[in-house]
Amino acid sequence: MSTAKTRSVTTVLKNILLLTRNVDRSVSFYTEGLGLKLMHHSEDYAEVRDSNDFRIGFQRVDSHAFTTTGYSPILNFQLKDGQDIYEQVSKLEKEYGAALDGEICKDDNFEIATLRSKDGHMVSLMKIKYDEQIDDEDGLNTVNQEATLDPRQQEIRRLLDSLKL
Numbered sequence: 001m002s003t004a005k006t007r008s009v010t011t012v013l014k015n016i017l018l019l020t021r022n023v024d025r026s027v028s029f030y031t032e033g034l035g036l037k038l039m040h041h042s043e044d045y046a047e048v049r050d051s052n053d054f055r056i057g058f059q060r061v062d063s064h065a066f067t068t069t070g071y072s073p074i075l076n077f078q079l080k081d082g083q084d085i086y087e088q089v090s091k092l093e094k095e096y097g098a099a100l101d102g103e104i105c106k107d108d109n110f111e112i113a114t115l116r117s118k119d120g121h122m123v124s125l126m127k128i129k130y131d132e133q134i135d136d137e138d139g140l141n142t143v144n145q146e147a148t149l150d151p152r153q154q155e156i157r158r159l160l161d162s163l164k165l
Contacts, residue, residue, distance in 0.1 A: 015055035020119045026058045033096045074122040085111045085127045
């Protein structure tokens with residue numbers, strides 16, 4: 001009998017497929033509104049990708065049953081350093097017809113807004129505001145993980161890094 005510890009991952013999540021009644025409107029929202037790159041576009045199907053090459057596909061459907069609005073999935077996007085969450089929400093509302101779902105939540109470490117696109121897709125925008133941040137090559141803020149570890153965990157992390165595991 002195989003256990004979870006001995007199993008290896010044999011599949012890769014290639015993309016998320018969202019059903020839409022209007023492929024052009026979805027493409028505009030995700031490329032112009034959120035800054036994703038268009039990879040393929042036809043009348044019935046389109047695909048965009050983010051800076052990590054994760055892809056979102058859009059399949060045109062005519063039936064209302066396939067496009068009823070719900071809360072799943074919610075696509076989470078982290079804003080780049082310097083982007084203001086309130087400005088981004090305003091842009092998506094005014095230029096692309098998105099609707100803010102609730103209030104923008106915030107505390108000392110983050111701000112998060114959840115919106116529904118005109119096609120019913122749920123997206124959230126997240127702005128992380130940690131004291132110690134590292135900007136990666138795409139300008140995204142990532143937490144300095146070493147700063148969040150206790151001294152013993154930091155020592156173990158340095159040991160593992162030196163072993164290049």
